[in-house]
Amino acid sequence: MTKRLDLYALTWRLPIILWQLVFFVGPVLFMVAISFFVVRNYRMQPAFDFVNWEKMLGRGYVWDSYWYTLFIASLSAAIAMLIAFPAAYALAFRASENLRRWAIFLLIIPFFTSYLVRTFSWYVILAETGVLNALLGYVGLGPYTMLNTHFGTVVGYLTLTLPLAVILQTVTMANIDRTLIEAARNLGCKPLATIWRVVIPLSKTGLIIAALFCFILSFGDFIAPFYLGGSQEPTLPILILDTTKSGQQWPRAAVVAIMMMLTLFAIAFTAIALAYRKPKGAR
Amino acid sequence: MSCDKNKKKQFLRRDVLRLGGGVALSAPFVSRAWAQTTEINMLAWYGHGEPDIVGAFEEANNVKFVPKYYAGGDNMLALIAQSPPGTYDLILSDAEFVQQLNALGYIEELNAADYPFDDMLHPDFEKFPGHWADDKLFSMMVRGGHLGVSYNTNSVSAEEAASYDAFWKPELEGKVGHFDWHLPSLGMMSLKNGNGAGLWDLDEDQWQAVQETTMSLRQQVGGFFDYGGTFNGLKNGEMQAMVGIGDWITGVLERDGAPVASVIPNEGGIQWTESYSIGIGSEKADICKQFIQYMLSPEGQVKSAQMAAYPGFCITKAGRAMLQEVDPKEAKRSHQMEGMPNDPIALINEGRIHYRDIPQQQSLEDWNDFWSEYKNA
Numbered sequence: 001m002t003k004r005l006d007l008y009a010l011t012w013r014l015p016i017i018l019w020q021l022v023f024f025v026g027p028v029l030f031m032v033a034i035s036f037f038v039v040r041n042y043r044m045q046p047a048f049d050f051v052n053w054e055k056m057l058g059r060g061y062v063w064d065s066y067w068y069t070l071f072i073a074s075l076s077a078a079i080a081m082l083i084a085f086p087a088a089y090a091l092a093f094r095a096s097e098n099l100r101r102w103a104i105f106l107l108i109i110p111f112f113t114s115y116l117v118r119t120f121s122w123y124v125i126l127a128e129t130g131v132l133n134a135l136l137g138y139v140g141l142g143p144y145t146m147l148n149t150h151f152g153t154v155v156g157y158l159t160l161t162l163p164l165a166v167i168l169q170t171v172t173m174a175n176i177d178r179t180l181i182e183a184a185r186n187l188g189c190k191p192l193a194t195i196w197r198v199v200i201p202l203s204k205t206g207l208i209i210a211a212l213f214c215f216i217l218s219f220g221d222f223i224a225p226f227y228l229g230g231s232q233e234p235t236l237p238i239l240i241l242d243t244t245k246s247g248q249q250w251p252r253a254a255v256v257a258i259m260m261m262l263t264l265f266a267i268a269f270t271a272i273a274l275a276y277r278k279p280k281g282a283r
Numbered sequence: 284m285s286c287d288k289n290k291k292k293q294f295l296r297r298d299v300l301r302l303g304g305g306v307a308l309s310a311p312f313v314s315r316a317w318a319q320t321t322e323i324n325m326l327a328w329y330g331h332g333e334p335d336i337v338g339a340f341e342e343a344n345n346v347k348f349v350p351k352y353y354a355g356g357d358n359m360l361a362l363i364a365q366s367p368p369g370t371y372d373l374i375l376s377d378a379e380f381v382q383q384l385n386a387l388g389y390i391e392e393l394n395a396a397d398y399p400f401d402d403m404l405h406p407d408f409e410k411f412p413g414h415w416a417d418d419k420l421f422s423m424m425v426r427g428g429h430l431g432v433s434y435n436t437n438s439v440s441a442e443e444a445a446s447y448d449a450f451w452k453p454e455l456e457g458k459v460g461h462f463d464w465h466l467p468s469l470g471m472m473s474l475k476n477g478n479g480a481g482l483w484d485l486d487e488d489q490w491q492a493v494q495e496t497t498m499s500l501r502q503q504v505g506g507f508f509d510y511g512g513t514f515n516g517l518k519n520g521e522m523q524a525m526v527g528i529g530d531w532i533t534g535v536l537e538r539d540g541a542p543v544a545s546v547i548p549n550e551g552g553i554q555w556t557e558s559y560s561i562g563i564g565s566e567k568a569d570i571c572k573q574f575i576q577y578m579l580s581p582e583g584q585v586k587s588a589q590m591a592a593y594p595g596f597c598i599t600k601a602g603r604a605m606l607q608e609v610d611p612k613e614a615k616r617s618h619q620m621e622g623m624p625n626d627p628i629a630l631i632n633e634g635r636i637h638y639r640d641i642p643q644q645q646s647l648e649d650w651n652d653f654w655s656e657y658k659n660a
Contacts, residue, residue, distance in 0.1 A: 041360075041364060041387055042357065042360040042361045042363075042364040043361075043364040043365065059652065059655075060656070060659075061652075061655045061656045061658075061659040064659040065659060068659075123515065123519065127519045127520075127521060128519075128520060128521060129519060129520055130519075145457060145505070145521075147506075147521050148505050148506035148516075148521060226509075226512075227512065229506075230460075230505060230506020230507060230508065230512075231463060231506060231507035231508070231658060232504070232505075232506055232507065232658065233658065233659050234507075234655070234658050234659060239655065242463075242651070242654075242655060242658075245354075245355055245357060245358065246357055246465075246647065246648070246651040246654075247357055247647060247648055247651065248357055248358070248360070248361040248364075
């Protein structure tokens with residue numbers, strides 16, 4: 001009987017297991033393998049040589065890119081979370097059910113359009129002769145350089161992550177038991193303290209997962225730093241492209257990709273551990 | 284009612300059978316009609332397989348070009364290396380990569396008698412470096428263009444643009460863009476350092492000096508761009524000057540009335556050169572040869588000069604004459620007229636143009652490493 005049940009469960013789980021093996025584990029193993037290959041005459045040749053690891057890890061600019069990518073993706077995730085929170089709070093606690101549904105639908109709409117198109121549309125707004133500078137000009141400010149700057153990169157990242165952050169935060173907060181909030185207020189907790197001591201702890205898991213998604217998407221994004229940040233400084237995805245463009249060094253690009261994956265594994269693992277950690281005294 | 288229904292079913296079945304039979308019987312004729320159109324697999328920079336270039340040839344010869352576009356010589360070599368012989372019938376490459384194409388055995392020998400060497404605008408084009416090996420021709424140059432100072436005419440004067448120093452103009456801080464490829468940008472820095480004809484052949488001290496000069500430009504730089512980004516940056520005024528490009532980009536913008544221009548500064552400029560080769564093992568070598576001949580004909584040369592994606596100058600006398608006749612505006616804009624100060628051929632004659640090459644004493648990897656460092660600085 002138990003055996004039959006296991007087979008039944010396995011049958012349903014098999015597609016996802018196969019999918020992960022074929023499209024995740026397989027490619028990752030292949031990527032690790034090619035990081036030891038060598039390139040001769042623009043052709044990758046199987047080998048077991050540490051030269052790519054030595055070259056990439058020994059270069060200052062790779063580490064500069066690494067720390068910059070880590071910093072700018074973290075900054076962008078933090079900004080996304082901060083901007084998203086008041087909006088999500090209002091949608092979760094102040095808006096009617098109907099309005100919340102419409103708001104979430106509207107937040108999904110940007111994903112109907114290609115991210116590249118959305119990124120390019122910022123050119124019209126952020127250019128020195130663009131809409132934003134024109135508006136600032138009316139009040140005697142500017143023009144400011146916003147394209148090809150760190151600011152431009154962060155705007156691009158937020159284009160990708162902000163709607164997602166608001167949706168995830170809204171869904172999380174909307175599921176908080178209202179009686180706990182009312183109890184806090186009845187016991188004399190002020191509104192800000194209620195948010196800090198009740199809402200945030202109760203939505204901790206969702207908030208951390210939202211922040212994690214924002215970080216992951218920004219960390220691996222090529223489009224924003226390239227088109228809005230002007231490649232200065234290059235992030236790791238740009239470095240991967242540069243490495244493959246020059247001399248077709250796919251093995252060296254694989255080294256950078258592995259660095260990125262290991263970083264994401266470490267951060268995701270820590271974030272999930274934090275998200276599901278029970279508060280002190282809880283059983 | 285049920286009888287009617289059956290009738291309808293029978294009719295449908297017969298109809299389907301008839302239709303299926305018809306398709307089956309006509310298939311050989313259809314496939315024969317298709318077979319008459321020869322497909323030519325072309326490996327080229329963007330634009331070369333577009334209708335404005337190949338349309339008339341396709342129509343006249345019942346062929347169809349199937350272009351595979353690449354960006355950069357490395358990318359081209361990798362695409363060929365990873366494909367079985369015979370995949371590409373026609374290969375358009377930058378001249379500096381022809382030698383490698385030949386050394387790696389990717390291209391067929393050409394018959395020099397098939398091409399108009401007696402009509403070249405400059406003697407250098409007859410024996411272009413790397414195109415010949417042991418007196419055998421392997422690739423045929425079809426067009427070229429010059430790289431120098433590209434700038435917005437509203438913020439940089441023609442006098443200022445006469446030197447690479449223009450890129451260091453204080454007012455341009457954050458407004459100088461780079462085409463994101465180390466070879467032309469570092470080549471220009473080498474020219475600024477006075478290396479002249481030896482710009483690619485740098486000893487250790489010269490290479491060090493080129494790196495220092497390049498680094499001193501970093502604070503002026505507002506971004507590193509691909510073709511689209513370079514185009515946009517100059518068009519919307521975000522970038523007021525651009526390193527590593529020339530008329531091949533500003534020419535397209537200039538045709539649209541944008542206030543941009545490219546000049547060859549006093550320190551000298553760099554020539555990009557594009558050449559056609561026939562892929563090894565191609566079964567369509569004859570029609571490929573005809574196409575190369577067509578691109579070298581006056582009509583082909585004019586099409587190349589007017590190319591929508593990016594213009595290049597004519598390399599044959601007849602081509603230039605026809606351009607002046609049918610499109611004097613473009614001939615004038617691109618200085619392809621005798622007596623004009625920036626006439627590309629006159630610039631070569633004056634020794635101000637150096638053909639783009641790969642570094643002689645360093646590896647491409649050294650240059651690329653420095654380029655990555657520079658971008659991160």
